[in-house]
Amino acid sequence: MLSDRAGRIAPSATFAMKAKAEALKARGTKVYNFSTGEPDFAMPGISKEAVKEALAKDFTSYTAVSGVPKLKKAIVEKFKRENGLDYEASQVIAGSGAKQILYSIFQGLLNPGDEVIVPSPYWVSYSEQIRLAEGNPIFVETSHEFNLDPIAIEKAVSGKTKAILLNSPCNPTGAVIEKDVLEKIADIAVEKGIFVVSDEVYEHFLYDGARHTSIASLGEEIKEKTLTVNAVSKSYAMTGLRLGWVAGPKEIIKALTSFQGHSSGNPATLSQSAAIAALNSDQKSVAEMRKAFEKRRKMVVAGLSEIEGIECLSPKGAFYVFPYVNGFFKGSIGNSFDFCDAMLENAHVSLVPGGAFGRDECARLSYAASEEMLEKGLEAMKKLLENKR
Numbered sequence: 001m002l003s004d005r006a007g008r009i010a011p012s013a014t015f016a017m018k019a020k021a022e023a024l025k026a027r028g029t030k031v032y033n034f035s036t037g038e039p040d041f042a043m044p045g046i047s048k049e050a051v052k053e054a055l056a057k058d059f060t061s062y063t064a065v066s067g068v069p070k071l072k073k074a075i076v077e078k079f080k081r082e083n084g085l086d087y088e089a090s091q092v093i094a095g096s097g098a099k100q101i102l103y104s105i106f107q108g109l110l111n112p113g114d115e116v117i118v119p120s121p122y123w124v125s126y127s128e129q130i131r132l133a134e135g136n137p138i139f140v141e142t143s144h145e146f147n148l149d150p151i152a153i154e155k156a157v158s159g160k161t162k163a164i165l166l167n168s169p170c171n172p173t174g175a176v177i178e179k180d181v182l183e184k185i186a187d188i189a190v191e192k193g194i195f196v197v198s199d200e201v202y203e204h205f206l207y208d209g210a211r212h213t214s215i216a217s218l219g220e221e222i223k224e225k226t227l228t229v230n231a232v233s234k235s236y237a238m239t240g241l242r243l244g245w246v247a248g249p250k251e252i253i254k255a256l257t258s259f260q261g262h263s264s265g266n267p268a269t270l271s272q273s274a275a276i277a278a279l280n281s282d283q284k285s286v287a288e289m290r291k292a293f294e295k296r297r298k299m300v301v302a303g304l305s306e307i308e309g310i311e312c313l314s315p316k317g318a319f320y321v322f323p324y325v326n327g328f329f330k331g332s333i334g335n336s337f338d339f340c341d342a343m344l345e346n347a348h349v350s351l352v353p354g355g356a357f358g359r360d361e362c363a364r365l366s367y368a369a370s371e372e373m374l375e376k377g378l379e380a381m382k383k384l385l386e387n388k389r
């Protein structure tokens with residue numbers, strides 16, 4: 001039989017939704033898929049060339065567990081250039097995607113019963129990864145507009161609190177945490193001696209003049225307590241290459257490297273080559289994607305806001321909107337899971353239920369899809385929902 005640990009884990013709602021949509025597609029139905037969390041762009045040409053070159057040079061053997069020196073140098077330079085952060089190579093470890101890096105972090109930081117404060121709504125894997133490390137996620141609700149209140153964070157701190165998890169821009173809400181809020185959270189973390197795990201994988205997707213601040217850049221003391229996580233997955237449309245990293249205090253990185261040495265080992269060599277090329281590139285591909293997302297975001301927020309019964313905020317980051325759909329909770333639709341099932345079955349639109357992210361009144365729509373697809377999908381939703389009120 002399965003271990004207790006395996007029995008405690010909830011399956012990923014995003015993958016479950018994807019599977020349902022795939023099944024419908026296999027039956028010949030055209031599905032408007034707005035449930036996946038990845039850019040619908042190709043990876044940069046320069047990275048494709050780097051992979052070809054690496055292959056030609058038979059760069060396919062084991063490397064240093066934490067990544068080759070060239071990759072770590074590129075990551076160190078990226079932190080300096082984009083985040084105003086000075087790290088040494090020994091303060092960085094690269095692994096197989098941000099997800100695997102976060103998994104190692106919780107394994108490395110938590111003892112049984114330790115608590116991690118997680119602002120809610122939250123990305124589905126945080127809670128499960130914390131539980132897998134025998135820790136307890138302590139959810140702190142953000143406001144109706146998904147703003148984080150530092151006082152609520154402070155109130156959630158207990159004698160067992162080991163870390164505060166931050167994810168800005170946020171999946172699923174698209175919310176961006178303002179600098180003044182980060183400063184207050186940094187003060188709390190430093191004063192109470194708590195770590196901050198800052199997941200910044202969506203940092204480049206910002207709109208309406210929003211700016212990204214790495215909490216570690218707010219001072220030496222908070223830098224000493226922060227683990228800054230990032231990846232090439234979203235920024236460079238390389239989700240399948242599985243390459244992410246974390247920077248932080250040397251002794252923690254050393255422990256994570258030992259842990260990784262006995263779990264996944266080094267990140268894939270070809271992915272390391274692709275990442276080096278992307279990180280050292282002129283960054284035009286990132287700017288192009290951001291621009292395309294900005295246009296789609298406008299279109300999606302306007303389209304959803306036209307539907308009576310939906311409340312859609314205009315988030316300042318990532319490539320998601322997280323509208324309130326609870327205006328449709330009646331009859332056979334009792335919650336966000338029923339709502340998304342009805343959307344898929346009757347409008348062939350695939351969304352992810354907000355309940356999976358800790359706010360059941362909402363549903364997540366990823367606008368990492370073509371404008372044509374978004375237009376048609378929104379139309380199908382509108383048509384269906386007009387008859388449901």
Ligand SMILES: Cc1ncc(COP(=O)(O)O)c(C=O)c1O
Pocket residue numbers: 037096097098099100123167170171199201231232233234239242243244
């Ligand atoms: C907030 C957040 N962090 C981390 C990840 C995982 O990134 P990676 O594909 O690099 O493992 C995702 C992917 O959806 C995410 O949304």
